[in-house]
Amino acid sequence: MTYTPHDFKLPTVEGISKETFDLHLGLYKGYVTHTNLLMEQLNTLAKSGDEFAYTIAELRRRLGFEWNGMRLHELYFGALEGKSTTLTGESKFYKAIAKQYGSFSKWLEIFTKFSARGPGWALLNYDTEADHFYHTWVADHEIGHLATLPTIIAIDHWEHAYLLDYAPGEKGKYVEAYLTALNWETIDTRFEAAMKK
Numbered sequence: 001m002t003y004t005p006h007d008f009k010l011p012t013v014e015g016i017s018k019e020t021f022d023l024h025l026g027l028y029k030g031y032v033t034h035t036n037l038l039m040e041q042l043n044t045l046a047k048s049g050d051e052f053a054y055t056i057a058e059l060r061r062r063l064g065f066e067w068n069g070m071r072l073h074e075l076y077f078g079a080l081e082g083k084s085t086t087l088t089g090e091s092k093f094y095k096a097i098a099k100q101y102g103s104f105s106k107w108l109e110i111f112t113k114f115s116a117r118g119p120g121w122a123l124l125n126y127d128t129e130a131d132h133f134y135h136t137w138v139a140d141h142e143i144g145h146l147a148t149l150p151t152i153i154a155i156d157h158w159e160h161a162y163l164l165d166y167a168p169g170e171k172g173k174y175v176e177a178y179l180t181a182l183n184w185e186t187i188d189t190r191f192e193a194a195m196k197k
């Protein structure tokens with residue numbers, strides 16, 4: 001199994017520079033490369049005896065970091081492809097989020113402010129069993145995931161995602177720029193796919 005980096009076609013985004021995206025896409029490709037490297041090494045060591053037990057354990061731990069880094073960045077960049085769109089009140093995602101939070105705009109205000117110190121990810125997850133959305137904070141790329149829940153939105157809160165464009169204390173402006181640039185039709189498609197699971 002070998003992963004290939006996606007060739008994202010990103011539009012011009014107000015508030016997030018091309019320099020930031022170029023640097024960030026380079027980092028994303030690094031996660032794909034290292035995921036492949038780790039899987040190759042794990043396969044090589046799979047038939048070894050106890051002498052490599054600690055090496056294998058560490059490689060597996062590291063796989064959680066690199067693999068999740070790869071997949072979260074695909075959700076992050078994938079939601080920007082095409083162009084920024086808005087949702088109609090008839091879309092399934094719009095209706096579901098308004099049902100839980102009172103209105104779409106109330107939820108968007110809460111989610112925009114949702115942030116935490118330290119590198120990591122702000123996620124919007126959806127629990128199909130309970131018909132419930134969760135705002136999840138994932139430290140690094142792998143700590144804090146809610147098992148089995150599909151991710152509908154993933155916002156990168158690592159410094160590399162915004163420090164070329166904003167001061168450290170202006171992370172909120174970066175989050176606003178990202179959410180404004182989202183192709184919400186993609187978000188609706190993700191939500192509809194999650195509901196079918």
Ligand SMILES: [Fe+2]
Nearest residue numbers: 024156158161
């Ligand atoms: Fe990132």
